[in-house]
Amino acid sequence: MPRPKPLSGFPEFLPAGRIAELAVLDVVSSTFELHGFAPIETRAVEPLEQLSRKGEIDKEIYVVRRLHADAGDADELGLHFDLTVPFARYVLENAGHLAFPFRRYQIQKVWRGERPQEGRYREFTQADIDIVGQGALAAHHDVEIPLVAIDVFEKLRRDLGLPPVTLRVNNRKLSEGFYRGLGIDDPAAVLQRVDKYDKIGPAAVRELLISEAGLDEAQAAACVMLAGISAADESFVDDVRALGVEHELLDTGLAELAALIRVARNSAPDRVLVDLKIARGLDYYTGTVYETFLNGSEKLGSVASGGRYDSLATDGKTTFPGVGYSFGITRILAPLIGKGALTASRSVPSAVLVAVDNEEAREQAIDVARRLRARGIPVEVAPKADKFGKQIRYAERRGIPYVWFGAGYDDSVKDIRSGEQTPASPSEWAPPIEDLGVTVHA
Template structure:
């Protein structure tokens, strides 16, 4: 009986050529994070549901629960073998981001960590949302965070987007824009307007790019805001600048509140630091709010220029109260590249590709099967010198083996010398063939490994 295989939407699986692109991106990201002094950690895939809920705004309803298919023989819980039946504190869920599990990791290991602690984390996360372009139910995030004990210096909030700018400068993603805001600005502004449901208002305004001013106006009105308050909220959201002039434009709206003043000062400091290091890389955009509840200060979003409707491909912010053991609070700031989301756009549109879909640089041809041991010795010699090599799957005419290499975009075919003759290697792109020894031959640097290519329309 035949079995029909149906794909699961929202769980991307790359083809080999696409996976090469992903691996090359990961190499750049990992290397750049480490250049900035971040150390790698990995956390478990599951957390107690009680810890996950209430941390992610609307993400609560998207958390995947985890349970065993069968409960204990005595009728115990199917969530955790050690749990008592019905104990909600033992229910497990897959993490929907990497910040919440990282905050728990900090609390559990605080006595073994040196603060300020700089970590990077590259892992899968899961969200049970409706799959659509660029939105998946399983995807890879690449996070960096800096946490400290008791207090966290404000200069780290300027460092986060500068690290990301360094990463993106090495990747062929095209023009991008890192938008930055401070949650205290809209919070103080809304309080100054007399809007007491700050979180609810933030969530509505955060939908501006998705539903437009008309949709936001309708939702704010349903929430009880007056026409004047709605107009002021929209006016604030329209303010953006690549320098510190945003502060004067906010003050010109005539709203005052201590929290607003604090947020303007903090965002001004971030922009000044960024302007000194990488002018123009940051845009103060006061519509950016971020929907996750744990952010308390600076927040970031990043968009591909000309593809703003696609949404953010890198985001994050400051959180002051996510990690606390009752005695010590560990404030932090972090930013995350949505790698699966970014690659989905770049690969699907054909903008980015790998120079070849395999790491193999050389195929050792086999004229007769009896030469396989010699071929294995050549391959071992080349691999020992860092040259990715494979052996032809079976003996065949050399023309057929060249076609095998060509189909896989492998640039070189190695021919074993017969009757004491020297070995030779052929560049199948140019047709050039030269004598070679496995102990000394080296391909051009650009052919040694696959590389990233940007294809302009």
């Protein structure tokens, strides 16, 4: 075959990039576990009718069928485009075996047939957390979710050098209550236009609200003023009240959002902002909504988002309300890894290369490698008996810091960075801890 070309929208990394991605995923999953989220994995496919039922993204679905499907094959399947819809199905399917509120995390690929562009992929990895109740789910879980998110992002910043983030929150009850208090009958139509605030600006949103959503001048002006409110504390409540609109749902939304920002301000100062123009596209959100921006890379759009959904999963008798949050792992990492801004200290796990003097001595080299591995040291054996210099270059090319010489008869180990070579025993020697594993840093 001629040299294959990459498929647009399906990013793949070289080994050092994948090592960096795995280091990030390790921080993400271990932090989820510290917060008591249990792992699950769902199949890649869902019945097509389930996928096309929710949201407005049926255009983006990939259909899956067997190359030689039988006439009797009833189920049309599609690749999942997020992890929320499959999770809702999983909860309904397994409700009898789960303990509620059920806290789960899930890190998997998802697929969307969108036109590939900067920050948009056809295959990408998401890392989701959700908390789902049976019948009811307390509002304090809406406060908990952003604290988990900030815990993850702060560790990624501290341990791996990723940029800091700002999490922006709103509450659909607040927006919808406000709109209804203004006498607007179709809050969704308003929300859709407000969603364009960052792209087209407040004046253009105001015009759309009048020309497309049928609002009068005063309504449109009030909606745009609401969208313009943001704050790092509970002061936003007064700003909203000052607009003079009253509605019961608005009160609920204000109280929920105020509770969130109060706790967030204590636990994660400067990382969470109330921002009343945050709308989120997907139609299943019913309360709190979250978006997250990398400081300095706001143009990339929200890299992690989520919200409260009160009626995504129901079996007719019981409803399972939930709140969740999804990290766009590929969206965050692909630009950093692609530019080499996030890299691994070496392209292989090996800390040691065991040199082979001649092919007759290979079994002794294998034995030294075995003894080092038994003590947790990643090792590879030279693929070819070769001269001193060539063995060093083999290690250098991969970033392996140590070369082991004289395996089994005159054992010594050389730090190829300093050139220092010392006698060593395969049952005693170990590299310094900072050389043992690959380190990843931006």
